Structures are given as structure tokens and as C-alpha cells.
Amino acid sequence: MNTPRKFAVLGNPIKHSLSPRLHALFAQQTGLLIEYSxxxxxxxxxxxxxxxxxxxxxxxxxxxxxxxxxxxALAQSRISNRARAAGSANTLWQENGEIHACNTDGVGLVNDMLRQHIILRDSRVLLIGAGGATRGVMPALLQAGCAHLHIVNRTEEKAHVLAAQAVALADRQTQVTASAFSTLQGSWDIIVNATASSLSGQILPLADSLFRTDSVAYDMLYTTDGDTPFLQQARNAGATHTSDGLGMLVYQGAESFRIWNQIEPDAAPILTALRTELTRSI
Structure with a gap:
């Protein structure tokens, strides 16, 4: 009898996570036996x-x-280039008794945007938040060739620290700036919420003028009961293209699954199946 390989997602809070169902679908698709909690x-x-x-x-x-x-930090020097650029990790595994780390958030976000035909190259991108989620996707957004990346955060100092790190990673043609919400101005092609505000139902202090009718509003989080507060806020301000983070979850999870099992699942049909299940449960 085959013994299933054991996986898990760690967080706090974690009740909302769809990762166990996602990886069960990956395992079913690829014929692997796993347990994921x-x-x-x-x-x-x-x-x-x-x-x-x-x-x-x-x-x-x-x-x-x-x-x-x-x-x-736990993986010390046994980290991938993606994790090193991000300064954070969302995927861990063990080799020869040592913990290794990678960050698949950035590739997950960019691949989901590509799926939706969201154009990152030469775009003005507003990235909300200065925590681990922001660190995870910032290098991938820069690598995709955005023209201007602005980081906004409640604590302005943290935003400027990340912006300084982004400058070191960015192409010379990319403008990188930072601010607090109170001084945020302009309008943006793509606005990405990388905070946990949607988990608590919090409304971000964003002026309606930041959104245009052709702006893309992307929330890296998702809910199991409809739209996130950020996406509702964006639509109320006039944005017509909105997306939650379910696709990002699927694509970053597919990359984690590949790292662990050396098998790359087909993410697109899994996303469709997961979205259908969520729609039926609402």
C-alpha cells in the first residue's frame, strides 16, 4: 500500500484557505497520492x-x-533566487535534513495576470502594503517590465524601505516611488492589494480618483462568499476590470506542487473547477 506524501499550509488565520482542496485537485490530475492539511x-x-x-x-x-x-529566515542560506529577491518565502521543503525555501507568489500573480490578458509591461502599478506579500510579488512585477511601481503603506517608512529594495532590483527605466496613503495621488493602470484588509472586511483609505474606468483592480486575497471589500471599493470608484486572488492562489500553488513533486500540473482547468465549486457554495 502506497503511503501518501504529507503537505500542509501554515498561517494565522487559516480557516479561509482553499489550499487543501487545490492540492487535492492537483494530485487527482497528476495521479499522485497526498495528504494536505x-x-x-x-x-x-x-x-x-x-x-x-x-x-x-x-x-x-x-x-x-x-x-x-x-x-x-528559517531556511537561512538554502533559498531560491526568487525568495532571495523577495526577502520572504511561501514554499518550504527539506533536502538532506535541511529546510529549503522558495517564493512562488510573484510567478503566481504574473501568470494569473497573463491569463487575464492584463498588460504589465510599461504599466503604472500601485502596490498596496509593505509586508511579506508585497515582498513576494514586487520582484516579479519589476521583471515583467512595469514603467512605474509605487508602494503605499499606512507606515510610510516601511513603504520607503521596500522602494529602496525595489530600486536595486529594477531596470533603470522603471520608476520606483513610495508614500503613505495621506499623500497618495495620481491614477494607475493596475492597483494591487497586497494587504490582509479583505480578511477583516476593512476598507482602505483610497480616493476614488486613483481608479480609472480602464484600471485593473487586483486583490491578492480571495473570499469564499463573494467579492472582497477592496474589489467592491474599486468598482464603486469606476474600475471595470477586477480580479480576486483565486487565480494567483492556483498558479502559485501549481509552482509549489512542481517544486515538491517534480511534476507540473495544468493550472487552468484546476482554476475553473475551483471557481465553479466556490460559486456553487455561495
Missing amino acids: KQCVEPAHFCDHVKQFFASGGSGLNITLPFKEQAY
């Missing part, structure tokens, strides 16, 4: 929890809020 972890116990998971035979972990920077 979601585990809520207290911040003080994160490192011990990860070590215990691998010590007990676990094969791989996805990491979500608020642990991506801790996951990066």
Missing part, C-alpha cells in the same frame, strides 16, 4: 512547528500570512 499556528511556535512537521515525515509546506518572512 491547513494548520493554524501561534507566532511564537512557528519555527518549532515547521521543524516538527519535517521531523515527522512531512514533504512540503506552504506558508501564508503572517509567517512568510519567518519562513525565509
Whole structure:
């Protein structure tokens, strides 16, 4: 009898996560036998929890809020170029008794935008937030060739710290700026919410003028009961192209699955199936 490989996603909160169902669909598609659970972890116990998971035979972990920077630190020097550029990690595995890390958030976001024919090259991109989620996608957005990347955050100092890191990664043609919400101006081609505001139902302090009718509003989070508050806010301000982060979840998960199992699943039909399941459950 084959023994299933064990995987999990760690976060706090974690109840909303669809990762177990997502990876079950990947396993079904590829013919692999796996077990995948979601585990809520207290911040003080994160490192011990990860070590215990691998010590007990676990094969791989996805990491979500608020642990991506801790996951990066835990892997020390055994990190991928993507994780190093981001300074955070969302995918962990073990080789020869040592924990390794990668960040698949950026490739997940960009691949989902490509699926939706969202043009990143030469676009003006507003990135909301300065935490691990922002760190994860910032290098990929720069690599995709955006013309201007602006980071906005409640604590302005954190936004400027990330902007300085982005300048080091960006092409010389890319403008990188930062601000607090109170001084945010202009209008943007693409506005990406990389904060956890949608989990708490929080409305962000964004002026309607930041959105145009042809602006893309993208929330990296998703809900299981309809639109996120950020997407509702964007539509009320006139944006006509909105997207939650379900596609990003699927594409970043597909890359994690490939890293762990050396098999690349076909993400597009899995996204369709997952979206259909969510629609039926509402």
C-alpha cells in the first residue's frame, strides 16, 4: 500500500484557505497520492512547528500570512533566487535534513495576470502594503517590465524601505516611488492589494480618483462568499476590470506542487473547477 506524501499550509488565520482542496485537485490530475492539511499556528511556535512537521515525515509546506518572512529566515542560506529577491518565502521543503525555501507568489500573480490578458509591461502599478506579500510579488512585477511601481503603506517608512529594495532590483527605466496613503495621488493602470484588509472586511483609505474606468483592480486575497471589500471599493470608484486572488492562489500553488513533486500540473482547468465549486457554495 502506497503511503501518501504529507503537505500542509501554515498561517494565522487559516480557516479561509482553499489550499487543501487545490492540492487535492492537483494530485487527482497528476495521479499522485497526498495528504494536505491547513494548520493554524501561534507566532511564537512557528519555527518549532515547521521543524516538527519535517521531523515527522512531512514533504512540503506552504506558508501564508503572517509567517512568510519567518519562513525565509528559517531556511537561512538554502533559498531560491526568487525568495532571495523577495526577502520572504511561501514554499518550504527539506533536502538532506535541511529546510529549503522558495517564493512562488510573484510567478503566481504574473501568470494569473497573463491569463487575464492584463498588460504589465510599461504599466503604472500601485502596490498596496509593505509586508511579506508585497515582498513576494514586487520582484516579479519589476521583471515583467512595469514603467512605474509605487508602494503605499499606512507606515510610510516601511513603504520607503521596500522602494529602496525595489530600486536595486529594477531596470533603470522603471520608476520606483513610495508614500503613505495621506499623500497618495495620481491614477494607475493596475492597483494591487497586497494587504490582509479583505480578511477583516476593512476598507482602505483610497480616493476614488486613483481608479480609472480602464484600471485593473487586483486583490491578492480571495473570499469564499463573494467579492472582497477592496474589489467592491474599486468598482464603486469606476474600475471595470477586477480580479480576486483565486487565480494567483492556483498558479502559485501549481509552482509549489512542481517544486515538491517534480511534476507540473495544468493550472487552468484546476482554476475553473475551483471557481465553479466556490460559486456553487455561495
